[in-house]
Amino acid sequence: MADNKFDLIVLGGGPAGYNAAERAAHEGMKTLVIEERELGGVCLNEGCIPTKTFLYSAKILDYAHHGDKYGVTVTGASLDHSKVVDRKNKVVKTLVSGVGAKMKGAGVTVHRGTGVIKGKSADGFTVVSGDETFTGSKLLICTGSEAVVPPVTGLREAVPEGLAVTNREILDIREIPKSIVVIGGGVIGLEMASYFNSVGSIVTVIEMLDKIAGPTDAEISKILQNNYAKRGVEFKLGAKVTAVSGRKGKGSVSYEMGGKTEKVDCDLILVSTGRRARTANIGLESVGVLTERGAIKTDERCRTSVPGIWAAGDVNGRIMLAHTAYREGEVAVADMVGKADRVDYRSIPSVIYTNPEVGSVGETLDSAKRAGIDAEEHTLALRYSGRYVAENEGGDGIVKIVVGKAHKNILGVHMIGSYASEIIYGAAAMVAREMRVDDVRRLVFPHPSVCEAIREAMFSIN
DSSP: OGGGEEEEEEEOOSHHHHHHHHHHHHTTOOEEEEESSOTTHHHHHHSHHHHHHHHHHHHHHHHHHTGGGGTOOOOSOOOOHHHHHHHHHHHHHHHHHHHHHHHHHHTOEEEESOOEEEEEETTEEEEEETTEEEEEEEEEEOOOEEEOOOOOBTHHHHHHHTSEEOTTGGGGOOSOOSEEEEEOOSHHHHHHHHHHHHTTOEEEEEESSSSSSTTSOHHHHHHHHHHHHHHTOEEEETEEEEEEEEETTEEEEEEEETTEEEEEEESEEEEOSOEEEOOTTSOGGGTTOOEETTEEOOOTTOBOSSTTEEEOSGGGOSOOOHHHHHHHHHHHHHHHTTOOOOOOGGGOOEEEOSSSOEEEEEOOHHHHHHTTOOEEEEEEEGGGSHHHHHHOTTOOOEEEEEEETTTOBEEEEEEESTTHHHHHHHHHHHHHTTOBHHHHHTSOOOSSOSTHHHHHHHTTOO
16 A cells, blocks of 8 residues: 555646646655546647647648749649548657656656545545555646537437547548538637648538637637638538537538528538536545536636645636646646746637637737726738748738737737747747837847737837
8 A cells, every 4th residue: 555655646647737747756746647548638649739730731731732822833732631640640659658758757657547536534635546546645636628519409419420520539530521510610620620621621610609719819810710711611600500410421510590590511520619627527526626617616826625636737627728737737736845836827828720820828909808907909910021921922910919008018919820829929928027018129039030020010009
């Protein structure tokens, strides 16, 4: 039993869990990670990384098809989707092995199984997994999230039958469907819509809201939608899915829009209507951890309602992004060892890895107004960037800066265009450090670069 006693037990080996486990081990804590699947969590196995391998292949294909705009003619370019899946599997396997090596190198014990909290005793928190019982002085809950399949007539039956898939199953299909309906116009849905459109599927996106991309700035959402529409993606906005029917390889989706009931036929349905925290059946009730709307309630140090228990990543439902999870895991461990740290949720960037890319951080003008902040926004077309014009024939990208009126502090930066995913971290630093417009004007940006449009935008602010 002595070997099963740990300073820290981490439930879940995703970005929050494995990163925190490594940090805890380096702090001298004897650490156990319990993971029921592969290390790396949804991000590495079913989300961030697999989808990026898909999208990169699509980007290469798009470059080949449209190279004539840049004086390059490619004849006969095609994509073998099965080989794309094979490469995805290779990339994932490599990275999962890397995480395992990091755990071994840090001296972290990894147990394959499902951990269930059974209570607390004088020895610490008791966690059972299969036939084994573990005791931990501290607990870090990182059980992640799972795809939501809404209670639409016929939809939940369509998933096991293969007519409908979630983000997990779609990454393993071997043939490109002739037509696909994407239910949900959020990040996952849009990225997969982009891929399947590029590789030849007829794509229809059905979204309940009147705009795509969720909380993304409305103007940027519209630009992104227009880019998709030019490529042939059809959008049904303000539409509610009412029923799904058919069988694997041939079905239909019924929806209500504008007071009318419509139907679209398809070969495959992608359900991307959001994710929910995985808190069921892990024993939270045995120790009294509070939840809110199904997610574990935490503060900015990732502490739960129970002393000695922290929660990080999607399971706390705050910002379901892998990089948020990394940071939360770090902050949780810092708090465990008495180091002052906190998660700054204001400055966490988000990215939509489509073509064009979207990068956002901080407040939009609308969200600032809802928060009672007196703010203004300033927009600059990326055509003011020489590099953007050189690399984007007919591009319509923009960068938008949201500033506080009183102090001219940077509240948010939002952009659509090439390299947005790589540029946005600099904007996140501006928001996190509460930089003012004059501070950014004094920074030297490389030229020519797309990022210097941010600096140019600052000079349009009075």
